[in-house]
Amino acid sequence: MFRHTLLGFALSAAVLSSSAFAGPVSREDVARHYATVVEASYTDTLTSARLLRDAIHAFVATPSEATLTSARQAWLAAREPYGQTEAFRFYSGPIDDAKGPEGRINAWPLDEAYIDSVKGKANSGIINNRKIVLSKDKLAALNERGGEENISTGYHAIEFLLWGQDFDANGPGKRSWNDFVDGQAANADRRRDYLKIIADLLVEDIASVAKAWQANSANYRAKFEKDPDALRKMMVGIGVLSRAELAGERMEVALDSKNQEDEHSCFSDNTHRDILTNALGIRNVWLGEYQRLDGSVLKGPSLRDLVADKDAKAADKVSADMDATLAAAQGIKAPFDQEIVQADGRKRVQATINALKKQANSLVEAAKALGIRKLNVKG
């Protein structure tokens, strides 16, 4: 249900996006409204992460097919607002500055065997090593220890514990809820603890970012609204996500390797949504629009308005390119791990990559209207 409303909005917003704010807007207005959009996006992300945490606690308390299914559904729902917040990355803001929690929240791909048993290795991972005392601090410390794939926390670690490895060409992983039941699987007690701990940690980490964007506080947001570099940061965020991260890291690599290890949400087969929500998040920033979880829509002075003021053609080109990207991304069929190996699917993925590259180039041009000579879209 939820997915369809989101898509419906995406397409109707495309029609709306040309009827922007009347009259000139100031840079300060745009930075301030952006901060409002960011706060709303992280608040929704936090709300859905808490629902995920609650569903996980319920599942761990009484493992069953039903409680596992609702935890999985909560995970999928939580990814919808989160995916849109990735447009706020790549300029060393609260999410990914030197101390930012991004690596603990969304690191991927992960080496499953670092966390738990995998096919052929029953005793692998932190869960099966009873010497390791499980705690929030310990699991946070083990994240990215000894290699960028040694991921112990975040959405994708949770995803692996909820779905398990994906060996099914037509669907996601098929982990049994019995893995969490004493006597049914080795170290089930530790698996339960582990899942609960990383769900709690995820909520904490997202809460810390949301707090940094809260209105009327002495925090990052207060500084950002006054930052003369704010517009460039906004543009870098959406430029880098368009080109380097989404087109490059998340799609070109997978297309080249034809390997499911290279897809973003490989256990749940949710990668097609990751792509779409990222693309939507980029357009949210560009248009100064965001549809909240409750269906209400935020709308205000935007980068688009500012650029249009100086160079209407450049602004229209970016808007058109972003609409084209969303349309192309909606064409990608699930599961993504099959899209990248079958000829028709590969065409659809390639078309989305091309649309994103085009959009990134248009953003570089549009940035010039804001006085940004060489916008970095490479990460």
Next chain:
Amino acid sequence: MSILTLRPWLGAALAVSAVALTTGFAANQLADYRPGDEKLGGDTTVYETGRNAFSLPAANMHTDRQTQFFVGNSFFKKAWVEAPSSTTARDGLGPHFIARSCGACHALDGRGAPPAFDHQLQAEQPMALLFRLSVAGKPEPVYGGQFNNDAIPGVKPEGKVQISYREQPGQFPDGEAYSLRAPSYAFTELGYGPMHAKVEVSPRIAPQVIGLGLLEAIREQDILAIAQQQKTGPDGVSGRPNYVHDAYAGKKLIGRFGWKANVATVAHQSAGAFLGDIGITSPKFRHEECMPAQTDCLRAPSGGQPEIPANKMDAVIFYSRTLAVPAQRNADSEQVRRGQWLFNQARCTSCHVANYTTGVLAGVPEVSKQRIRPYTDLLLHDMGEGLADHRPDGLADGREWKTPPLWGIGLFNDVNEHTHYLHDGRARNLTEAILWHGGEAEAAKQRFVQFNKADRDALLSFLNSL
């Protein structure tokens, strides 16, 4: 390249006596700054600090070439697993190995650190610190050319590494105290019996992987010209090139990479590391390095012939050649310019040569014809007894080390959350790193030691700006 820039001692520096040095210079002496000087990597330079400072593609890379960069990045950082596996694209780990991915040691394309110590006890096995082995210039007969402290199930690891440090306290003439950690290394729990009595051991930390293509593009004649000039300098500095066999060229070339300049090209370095460090065979290195006595290693399954195919290997090589160099920070500030002036005065620049214009590296326009400032001469220097590993490597003897480039050294803390320096990470900060300099670098180090506190701090500010 203007040759004159390499010879600061031809200028006013010659008139400076050791006496003047102890009293500090007039604080108004600053190095020149011209806009653009901060572009250490020429047009490849990126303006980035923080965790991703070392992970960006060359700024001048065309968008169509970025796909290859992203694919290379993926194979650089993703973990390899043992064969056979469902993850067919990346199986073939080991049999012996020290890491599961390039990024395990070069985390975020950055600098490795020695293992953590907890209450004076080594808390873990080294990850980004490896040990080369030899006996009279040949691989150790039982363990081979490198010690592998990890292995796939069913194969014995070669053993464990035990590290201990001895503190050597000292103080500057003005009374400021310091302490240097002298390391010692031992191998325990050896998997295949005792090592040869005359084994030579050399510890090597994983360096940051930025700007490697630029270093490869420096013209050999420029390196040799610097070696010639050094002979005329006042400090007894006299660098020598290493010449080493290159698997890709099929002949001997001038060495540029590795702590002893024992590798000539990024291609050979990357493929060599895949084999030696992760146990992944590639088109140029088709055989696992199992020694005759290691029957379990010889019997282990393979992940394909070769385990990484040519196109993926090439993507990793391209990636490793085109990682961008971050710009110098605060290059125009008085403190940094003061430090740079002192760096020149102390004649650190005899070996840490700043300016080059690169030649042409075939197929990599990004790094060709670039004006760069790596602060290295790529030459071997006797660095004194304190740093000596007593293990020859190619033409390098047991006291010689290659001058490492200094770009990026102020960003380790941003990227890797530590400030360990030198070939084995023994130095815990830049001051310790300088103080370990001996041999040909003794005179320059003494000048730093004699600087007053403000000048020492300025010099460190300059280094940290790189």
